[in-house]
Amino acid sequence: MSTLPLKGIRIADFGQIIAVPYTAQMLAWLGAEVVLIETEQRLTTRIWPPFAEAEPGVNRSGGFNLVNTSKMSCTLNLRDPEGVDLAKQIIAVSDVVMENYSSGTMDRMGLGYDDVRPLRPDVVYLSLGAFGRTGPMKDLVGFHSVINLFSGLASVTGHKGSHPRIMGGLFPDAFSGCYCILAMLEALYHRANTGEGQHIEVAMTEVLATLLPEAVMEYTLDGTEPERVGNRHQYKVPHNVFRCQGQEKWVAISVESDAQFQALAQVAGIPGWADDHRFANAEARLKHQDELEPLIQEWTMGLQVEDVVQILQLSGVPAGPVLDSAQVLADPHMIDRGFVQSPNHREVGQRPMGTFSWNVDGDRPGVPMTAPLLGEHNRKVVQELLQVPDDEFERLLANGVIS
Amino acid sequence: MLSEGALTGLKVVEFTDQVAGSFCARLLGDAGADVVKVEPLNGDRYRRNGPYPGGVPDPELSGLFLYLNSNKRGVTLDIESSKNRSAFLDLTSEADFLVVGQESGEVERLGLRRELLAAAHPELIVTSITPFGLIGPNSSYLGDELIAISAGGMAYATPGIPDKVGDPHLEPPLRSNTHMAGYLAGVQGAVASVAALLSRTIQGTGCEIDLSMQEAVAAVMPYELAHASYDEAKPRKPKVFGVMPNAYLPCQDGYVVVMAVMEAHWRNLMALADNPDWAELEVFSSGVERARNWDALEPLLLEWTMAHTGAEIAQLAQDKGIPCFPAYTVGQMVDSAHVTERNFMIDMEATGGQRFKLPGYPVRLEKTPWQLFRPAPKLGEHTAEVLDEWLGYSPEQILALGAVSA
Numbered sequence: 001m002s003t004l005p006l007k008g009i010r011i012a013d014f015g016q017i018i019a020v021p022y023t024a025q026m027l028a029w030l031g032a033e034v035v036l037i038e039t040e041q042r043l044t045t046r047i048w049p050p051f052a053e054a055e056p057g058v059n060r061s062g063g064f065n066l067v068n069t070s071k072m073s074c075t076l077n078l079r080d081p082e083g084v085d086l087a088k089q090i091i092a093v094s095d096v097v098m099e100n101y102s103s104g105t106m107d108r109m110g111l112g113y114d115d116v117r118p119l120r121p122d123v124v125y126l127s128l129g130a131f132g133r134t135g136p137m138k139d140l141v142g143f144h145s146v147i148n149l150f151s152g153l154a155s156v157t158g159h160k161g162s163h164p165r166i167m168g169g170l171f172p173d174a175f176s177g178c179y180c181i182l183a184m185l186e187a188l189y190h191r192a193n194t195g196e197g198q199h200i201e202v203a204m205t206e207v208l209a210t211l212l213p214e215a216v217m218e219y220t221l222d223g224t225e226p227e228r229v230g231n232r233h234q235y236k237v238p239h240n241v242f243r244c245q246g247q248e249k250w251v252a253i254s255v256e257s258d259a260q261f262q263a264l265a266q267v268a269g270i271p272g273w274a275d276d277h278r279f280a281n282a283e284a285r286l287k288h289q290d291e292l293e294p295l296i297q298e299w300t301m302g303l304q305v306e307d308v309v310q311i312l313q314l315s316g317v318p319a320g321p322v323l324d325s326a327q328v329l330a331d332p333h334m335i336d337r338g339f340v341q342s343p344n345h346r347e348v349g350q351r352p353m354g355t356f357s358w359n360v361d362g363d364r365p366g367v368p369m370t371a372p373l374l375g376e377h378n379r380k381v382v383q384e385l386l387q388v389p390d391d392e393f394e395r396l397l398a399n400g401v402i403s
Numbered sequence: 404m405l406s407e408g409a410l411t412g413l414k415v416v417e418f419t420d421q422v423a424g425s426f427c428a429r430l431l432g433d434a435g436a437d438v439v440k441v442e443p444l445n446g447d448r449y450r451r452n453g454p455y456p457g458g459v460p461d462p463e464l465s466g467l468f469l470y471l472n473s474n475k476r477g478v479t480l481d482i483e484s485s486k487n488r489s490a491f492l493d494l495t496s497e498a499d500f501l502v503v504g505q506e507s508g509e510v511e512r513l514g515l516r517r518e519l520l521a522a523a524h525p526e527l528i529v530t531s532i533t534p535f536g537l538i539g540p541n542s543s544y545l546g547d548e549l550i551a552i553s554a555g556g557m558a559y560a561t562p563g564i565p566d567k568v569g570d571p572h573l574e575p576p577l578r579s580n581t582h583m584a585g586y587l588a589g590v591q592g593a594v595a596s597v598a599a600l601l602s603r604t605i606q607g608t609g610c611e612i613d614l615s616m617q618e619a620v621a622a623v624m625p626y627e628l629a630h631a632s633y634d635e636a637k638p639r640k641p642k643v644f645g646v647m648p649n650a651y652l653p654c655q656d657g658y659v660v661v662m663a664v665m666e667a668h669w670r671n672l673m674a675l676a677d678n679p680d681w682a683e684l685e686v687f688s689s690g691v692e693r694a695r696n697w698d699a700l701e702p703l704l705l706e707w708t709m710a711h712t713g714a715e716i717a718q719l720a721q722d723k724g725i726p727c728f729p730a731y732t733v734g735q736m737v738d739s740a741h742v743t744e745r746n747f748m749i750d751m752e753a754t755g756g757q758r759f760k761l762p763g764y765p766v767r768l769e770k771t772p773w774q775l776f777r778p779a780p781k782l783g784e785h786t787a788e789v790l791d792e793w794l795g796y797s798p799e800q801i802l803a804l805g806a807v808s809a
Contacts, residue, residue: 005601022625030598049645050634062633067625137741141726145565145651145660152733157561157579163658164730166651167579168560169624176765178590178623183766185597186409186434190771192604198770206747206765211581213470213761215733216748218454220760225732229580231549231558234452239549241558241575248571248639252553254546313544318534320550320617322576325631328556328621333541339618351632354625357588357618358595361610362538365598 004031004366009188012037012091013071014099014106017044018173019128019204021067023180024098028070029356029366035090035381036071038374039078040403046374052348058374059347065371066353069343073372074381075403082401084109089386092119095191096184100128103138113199122197124187126180132203142204147172151208156215158228176207237285238264238292241322242300244308250322251300251308261285263315268299328354338364345370378402408435409771413600414793415500416441417475418482418491418515420448422548422585423532423616424504425471427592431500432474433764433773434597439498439789440475441482441491444806446782447472456757462782464753467582469779470761477780478789479806482513487804490790496524497793499609500596504532507542517611528599528609532592536615546616551584555620560627560637565660566651571639588619646690647697648672654708654729659716661704662726664690671723676707749775 009032015021021036028034038046045063052060059065074090077083088111091097097116099106106112106127113125127133130142131150140146145166148154154164183200191197209216218224233239233254238261241250255261258281265273270292273279278288285292300308305321312319323331329340329352338359342350356365382388382402396402410431415438417428425440425447432438440447449471450462462468478494480487495501503515510516510531517529531537534546535554544550552558558576568574595612603609621628630637646664653659663672669690673682681687681703686696693700708716713729720727736742737760748760764773786806790796 003602003606005598005605007605018626026594050630052633054634062629063626066629066632131741132745135741135745137739140721141724142728143660143662143726144563145662146726146728149660149728149730150736150739152731152736153579153581154730155732156581157577159574159577163653165562165577166564166566166660167557168563169557169627170563171557171623174623174625175587175590178587178594179766182430182590182594182597183768185594185601186771187768189597189601190409192601196770198768200769201767202765203745203747205741206745206763209736209742209747210762210765211579211583211586212733214454214466216737216762217466217470217751217759219733219737220748221454221456221757223734225734226580231575231578233549236547241549241553243575250553250559250576252549252558254549256547309544316545318545318547318550320544320546320554322553322558323556324559324636325556325624325627326636329628329631333535333539334615334618334621337536337539337615337618339615339621348633352628353632354618354621354628356595357591357616357622358612358614359536359538360595360599360612362613 006030006032006188009033009096010094011035011096011098012087012094014097014101014111016100018067018170019177020098020100020180022174022177023184024071025067025069026177026181026356027184029368031366032096034071035094035377036068036073036372037087037090038073038075040075040374041077041079052351057347062351065345065348065351068371069353069368071372072377072381073375074378075375077401077403078109080401082396082399084111086382086386086396086401087111088116088119090381091116091123093385094120094123095188096124096126098126098180102141103129103133122191122195124184124191124197124200126184126200126202128176128180128202128204130204132206133201144170144172147204147208151205152212152215153208156212156226156228159230160228160232162228164228172204172208176202176204179207232289235282235286237282237289238296240293242293242297244300244303244305246304249305251305252320252322253296253312254318256318258282260317264312264317267311267315268296270295270299341368343368343370346373375403407771408433408774411435413437413499414497415439415502416494416498417502419502419504419532421504421532422449422471422582423588423592424502425449426586426589427504427530427532427596428502429471429474430590430593431502431596432776434771435776436500438475439494439785439793440472440477440780441494442477442479442782444479444481450782456753456755456759466761469751472779474776475780476777476785476789477783478786479783480804481806487806490794490804492520493794494789495520495527499526499528499600501527501529502592502596503529506545507533507535507537510537517609521609525608526603528596528603528612530592530596530612530614532588532614532616534616536618537613548582548584549578551616551620552578554617555584556624556627557620559639560624564641565649565662567641568639584616584620587623588614588616591619591622645694647694648700648704650701650704652705652708654711654713654716656712657730659708659713659729660727661708661716666690668725671725672720675719675723679703
């Protein structure tokens with residue numbers, strides 16, 4: 001097992017909803033001590049479904065509990081100047097500040113980069129926004145759908161001849177989070193070498209636009225807009241998902257070479273494949289995929305997804321199941337590899353979740369610990385970390401500065 | 404004058420035939436590391452992928468190749484021939500990172516496991532990106548973009564809210580026509596690599612990172628997995644989305660998301676629609692009521708969206724702070740004042756003089772900013788230079804490899 005690289009790093013996490021909470025969670029798994037600063041007056045995922053047993057409660061939300069594991073929770077009223085002052089004290093003893101409020105919110109609270117640098121000159125301060133912190137659209141409200149639509153990603157997603165579609169999984173948040181983690185690790189490495197902190201700014205729309213180099217190149221060369229092609233590919237045929245036995249069961253098949261196609265055609269019993277000029281090579285298959293795909297689906301429809309995958313993989317043909325999210329968490333392969341972990345939670349028990357996508361020397365790094373209850377670590381943070389005396393703590397509690 | 408990046412002074416060797424490995428190594432180069440891309444003698448597969456300026460195939464001008472391989476130097480070696488392989492191993496022994504990205508069977512066949520490479524060089528970090536990982540019951544499975552997006556749960560989840568399928572039995576799960584799984588795995592591979600570097604500064608030794616593309620896809624859907632963990636997998640055609648409207652609707656010239664889940668947003672939206680009589684109906688009096696009676700509300704809202712273009716709706720709504728937005732074309736995004744003012748796109752010029760743009764770097768680091776240190780290498784451009792600079796090979800030794808033209 002590799003040494004956790006962020007031991008001794010403390011993070012003040014002002015994250016909202018998914019993107020920054022997800023980033024800070026991964027940094028916590030890498031060994032950082034993360035103080036999640038929450039404001040009871042403006043809770044988000046804690047009061048949104050899904051709830052354990054469909055019973056609402058601030059400690060019962062999967063959306064919160066599965067992106068905030070391994071953190072401490074400190075509830076401060078950031079609308080109260082004394083609450084902001086406590087936040088500043090936390091920042092003063094932290095290495096990293098991360099936030100994804102709407103543009104300008106941290107500045108208005110007196111917690112912007114320029115405000116906190118005097119408190120902590122080598123701070124690494126990360127701001128993430130849907131459209132970033134500069135530019136004419138910086139103040140726009142941007143949910144994942146808006147980010148999909150603005151970035152052009154929706155325009156390359158959709159069935160042939162049909163309209164643009166929105167990618168699932170709310171992935172712009174976590175994908176942006178991956179870039180944030182990378183930037184943070186680089187900035188911490190730079191700080192370790194030079195003593196210098198810095199500001200990091202990320203726009204989620206730009207993160208998504210990085211997926212489109214080909215389309216951007218073609219548009220800027222001659223104005224060509226991409227066509228939507230469903231699941232098809234520019235030269236791999238077949239390259240699609242096909243229905244299998246059962247309700248909403250699908251298998252993905254992707255064939256790159258003639259040898260793979262011959263193996264597929266043989267096991268699928270596609271009539272006359274060996275001497276059918278329509279499928280003889282990639283170029284011919286590209287022209288005749290409308291005819292080829294139904295032949296394949298005829299075969300897959302009679303089989304279970306797992307059987308199609310097994311048969312094709314044994315024949316050297318790339319294939320995989322189309323898994324839904326419950327199947328992802330129940331997948332024996334990913335469970336065996338350690339991707340799926342089930343940290344125990346005091347109120348809702350063990351719940352499966354995904355972790356890092358990699359092992360280090362055969363082990364999954366940073367197994368998640370429980371997510372904090374709301375305000376669970378108020379005393380630990382304010383009294384132990386900030387050294388606020390008992391009577392002062394009680395006064396702040398009574399005045400609702402800490403809740 | 405180019406300044407230094409966070410990883411300046413570190414050395415990377417890349418050997419991969421996938422987007423994920425190439426992009427992972429590029430990100431290390433983006434941070435200043437000296438990245439040497441080792442290509443087979445006939446070149447990386449993405450040199451043959453396009454798009455090309457003017458549509459004329461040219462291995463030096465493939466858009467995807469140029470994008471994936473900036474900030475690298477290029478070396479050609481046939482690592483399966485014994486004399487070239489020793490040069491490859493010599494390069495690896497000088498490197499801090501080796502990034503490999505193949506199907507797992509190829510990683511084994513080519514002997515790219517760390518235990519075979521790091522015996523005399525324990526500092527080496529090997530980052531291996533494969534479709535299903537190097538261990539586990541399905542690790543030998545073949546896979547690519549489509550397979551990873553499907554087996555990682557993303558295809559099933561697409562289209563995602565507030566978009567939805569018509570008939571879940573007939574409308575297939577969907578991927579985007581991009582190399583999304585490759586980029587997801589590439590960025591996470593770079594994260595894992597730099598995390599391993601930080602660990603190395605503490606413990607002194609490198610490690611082997613075994614990253615699975617399937618998991619790299621699943622890892623960016625925490626909310627989707629939370630639904631399955633706390634409730635059930637989200638249906639592909641949900642009945643309602645809690646409170647409404649949060650809908651993806653056709654408009655005069657395309658499609659638009661109309662979102663007004665807060666009461667203030669709803670009142671502002673109704674004001675934009677000239678406060679129709681139906682806005683006052685009891686059945687639309689709250690977000691929950693509007694969800695319950697969505698079948699009645701949807702056609703009424705459609706009347707409004709169909710009377711406007713996407714751009715009009717966005718302008719009207721955003722002025723009132725309502726999150727509505729149309730589906731942009733690639734051109735609308737590239738040409739938008741926002742992208743232009745943030746200077747996000749990079750200007751490129753092909754050897755034939757054609758100008759075009761590529762997406763820039765989505766993270767702005769104040770002290771160690773992203774830079775285009777160098778464009779993607781031509782085939783074999785730096786073979787002699789790197790073998791001399793890294794290894795001190797003589798010109799005769801280099802020629803004897805047969806991997807470089809005299």
